[in-house]
Amino acid sequence: MSEIKITLPDGSVKHFEAGTSALQVAQSISEGLARNIIAAKVNGKVVDATLPILTDADLVLLKWEDQDGKRTFWHSSAHLLAEALEALYPGVKLGIGPPVETGFYYDVDFGDQKFTSEEFGKLENKMLELARTNSAYVRKEVSKAEAIQYFTEKGDEYKLELIEDLNDGEITFYSQGNFTDLCRGPHIPTTSFIKAIKITSLAGAYWRGNEKNKQLTRIYGVTFPKKSELDEYMVILEEAKRRDHRKIGKELELFTFSEKVGMGLPLWLPKGARLRESLVQFLQKAQVAAGYQPVITPHIGNKNLYITSGHYEKYGEDAFQPIKTPREGEEFFLKPMNCPHHCEIYKASPKSYKDLPVRYAEFGTVYRYEQAGELHGLTRVRGFTQDDAHLFVRPDQVKEEFCKVIDLVLYVFKSLDFKDYTAQISLRDPNNKTKYIGSDENWALAEAAIIESAAEKGLSTVIELGEAAFYGPKLDFMVKDAIGRKWQLGTIQVDYNLPERFELEYTGSDNLKHRPVMIHRAPFGSLERFVAVLIEHCAGNFPLWLTPEQVIILPISEKYQEYAENLLNVLKKHDIRALIDDRSEKTGKKIRDAELKKLPLMLIVGEKEQAENTVSVRKQGGEDLGSMSVESLVSWINKEIETQLN
RNA sequence: GCCGUUGUAGCUCAGGGGUAGAGCACUUCCUUGGUAAGGAAGAGGCCAAGGGUUCAAAUCCCUUCAAUGGCUCCA
Structure with missing residues (x-):
């Protein structure tokens, strides 16, 4: 039995029998580590953790935390999705099911069957049920003829089309539970790694990305090795929605x-x-x-300009159509x-x-x-x-x-x-x-x-x-x-x-x-x-130099309205964008509203400020800059802006 | 353009075959206050548009428009 040298990322070299898998290497280090191994990188190539290693190799054990680990995890999840779909909707035909940046999808031809977002829950439950069976992902090398025979019997023309482009000798199948797919791999060791599942959306997608082909149903999902990670992901999604420029653009009246x-x-x-x-x-x-x-x-140009440039030939039909003039044959395009x-x-x-x-x-x-x-x-x-x-x-x-x-x-x-x-x-x-x-x-x-x-x-x-x-x-x-x-x-x-x-x-x-x-x-x-x-x-908190309104003056009561207006004039003279909240509201309310409008600086002015000819400055978020003269505030702002732009 | 989803007050949303609801915002009045929501009253809607079903449609059906998640496209 020959021996191979495995070099780990820390440079340490270990000796194993040829045919040892990455998973076994992990087990030799600790059982706890082995439980978290999703896949492995052998000499730079991502492979199944269970694949026997036959020669000396550099080995990286991939966990969920690794980008390649996540991709493998989600790719395997796509297979699980396909298995669940076949179980729930017999006769579905499968396109492709790759991982994406966050999660995975599978393109499916439902034939005459209907699939709507109301069935996401049912699908998630089926996937969880299948995941819990702890089925191993099993790799099998097949000949092109075998592959064609398998999918011909199954009646899956999309897979057959994919096989046509593959060379004999490089075709592999992966199976888990009752499901077998044409797949290059790699995959996670067993389905039980998948603990939390969310089907996220439904879309139409052309087969092989070509508009002329049939449109398949694309089902997007995301999975995690822990329920808590799914919860965190949902929180991040919510946060992302809060930052959506369409929402903030409306709220901030942009x-x-x-x-x-x-x-x-x-x-x-x-x-x-x-x-x-x-x-x-x-x-x-x-x-x-x-x-x-x-x-x-100008905003328009004669059609001839775009004939010369080549844009007319390329985009003429798909552009806003030309503006005609009273003169016969004269046409202008919006530029x-x-x-x-x-x-x-x-x-x-x-x-x-x-x-x-x-x-x-x-x-x-x-x-x-x-x-x-x-x-x-x-x-x-x-x-x-x-x-x-x-x-x-x-x-x-x-x-x-x-x-x-x-x-x-x-x-x-x-x-x-x-x-x-x-x-x-x-x-x-x-x-x-x-x-x-x-x-x-x-x-x-x-x-x-x-x-x-x-x-x-x-x-x-x-x-x-x-x-x-x-x-x-x-x-x-x-x-x-x-x-x-x-x-x-x-x-x-x-x-x-x-x-x-x-x-x-x-x-x-x-x-x-x-x-x-x-x-x-x-x-x-x-x-x-x-x-x-x-x-x-x-998230709408623009840098001070850019924000549409830089300063809001909050008089504590109507008595300080005149003082506030004087301040406003001084600020405007220094090209500072400022406004006064002169509503008959309490200071707390005015501060809250200014915070929601993401105003960077709030100037609170009342009896004390008027007497001392100062302003009390509160930064957005609550930081108190204390009281200062309006001139010091102006130079503070200018210095801040200078720092931001250099 | 294609597949899916959505469309109710300025905004966020609830409701749902029998004369339209809330909170915030807005207007008026009271209150004149010190670092994230003071109180009261009022005004505001052809329930996206058009067509159908029905005694009756905001509600059910169809079409259109728009928004939205993708696909395709992106000079």
């Missing part, structure tokens, strides 16, 4: 929608507009410092992006290599006819304002300019305390080039420029194929909302194509005409989406 105005067309209320204005000023200042020049362009307009600004005068880079910036409002089912609060709308800019640069300047834009985006994120973002390099889908315009050479140049710049700035990035814009690759900054959905905020794009389409030129030092490269960029992405994500990040 924005609204009107059926009459039209779906997906946000209306900014005074406080929301104030907030947005602060963001615009903040970025404008940073952009001027970085050498950008503001430009302004869906600002780039073509900016290209024409570039062309307004001849450019020398000495003029470049040219950086045109515009807070440009654009209109896109998003599909009805896609609209979502402020994050996906039909009319929105991009903090757009286009840089026209010489080829030798691409990387330097790209890096400077990365710096600007990072500055914006840092100022707003966005730490939890992903930098995503979105490249072309190499298997579906027809979706894109432009030559392979230009795409190669643009993709290389992005990858190199991101590396140079030391960004840790993920690469996504097929996520590029149709005219060029992108570096996208993705941020999660309260419930974990990912949204693209900042974006930087390198584009060799539009300069060609618009025949943009500059005269080089050689006195010949050259073609500039375009960089599209938007640090916020759009003000609407940015504000939405910002709200969810800070």
Whole structure:
């Protein structure tokens, strides 16, 4: 019997007989540890804890706490869901059942049977019942012929379709209880690990994600190894709902929608507009410092502009339809992006290599006819304002300019305390080039420029194929909302194509005409989406420099109304956004209301303050800053804001 | 656009085949107060819109619109 060396993460090496499983290794350490082992990572690959290890290996024992452990746990839960579905609804056909970020789903074809959310409880109970049978997840290698035979007999055409794409010799089945599924694994040792189950939602989902295929019923669920973890999860969900920008936006009177105005067309209320204005000023200042020049362009553009840019061919049918004029054949589109307009600004005068880079910036409002089912609060709308800019640069300047834009985006994120973002390099889908315009050479140049710049700035990035814009690759900054959905905020794009389409030129030092490269960029992405994500990040407690109302003056009684008004005037002179609560209410009530409106600073003024010409300052949340002169308050506020912005 | 869910007062929600309910917000009056809810009265609704079933519909059915959870899409 040969012996193998198992290296554990702490560097210790243990000797075992070949064929020992990760679970047995765990048992050799302690029974308690073994009870918590969900799966194992052998030489970097996640496998069943029960899989025999045949050679020397690095071994990581995976528990629930590990990301890969959770994924395995939820994947096995999907199998349990499928088993319960087959038991409750005989004849259902199964699609796929993978883990997701939180939980898992299974796509199911119910045929003629009905399944509604009222049956979640029944399904959960069945799953729990099956989990308690303590069935082992058993792996079995099968030949392609066996696999086809099994699912042909079962009549599951979806699985058969999946098997078609698999190679003989790499097909495995997993079984637990009365259920067998085509599956690569790995899985948890037995069903009894699953102690708490929640079926969370029901959705339609196209088979293999293709709109042309049949729509299956997707059942989402989440499971835990302890009941208490499920309870905690439900609390977190509740908390996330409290942070929802649609809820807070309503409560803080930031924005609204009107059926009459039209779906997906946000209306900014005074406080929301104030907030947005602060963001615009903040970025404008940073952009001027970085050498950008503001430009302004109209909200519509002639159809020919978009024929030139290529947008008409790509989106013409799915956009807001053109505005016609009394003149025969004349058509205008609501502008869906600002780039073509900016290209024409570039062309307004001849450019020398000495003029470049040219950086045109515009807070440009654009209109896109998003599909009805896609609209979502402020994050996906039909009319929105991009903090757009286009840089026209010489080829030798691409990387330097790209890096400077990365710096600007990072500055914006840092100022707003966005730490939890992903930098995503979105490249072309190499298997579906027809979706894109432009030559392979230009795409190669643009993709290389992005990858190199991101590396140079030391960004840790993920690469996504097929996520590029149709005219060029992108570096996208993705941020999660309260419930974990990912949204693209900042974006930087390198584009060799539009300069060609618009025949943009500059005269080089050689006195010949050259073609500039375009960089599209938007640090916020759009003000609407940015504000939405910002709200969810800070739960409506905006930084002092940004919040629509910074200070509220709370006179203790009507007797101090005049004093309060004097204070208000002083604050306004110092550009501090302040208001007075002059209702005939007690101080406790006024404080409570100010807290609910998330006002950062409350000034309580009564007999004492009036006599001493001071204010008593309470910060939101209850901290007492004591009493001070209004001048000291102003400098305190200014210092606070300065700290926040640096 | 597709599958599911929802739509009652400004907001949060209860109710439910027989003339619409609560709390908060709002208005007026009383109260003039010291760090998270003072008291009273009042006003506010075609129960999303349209059609059906019924003696009778906010309630049951259908259609549309909108919101919402997903899918697909996202210049």
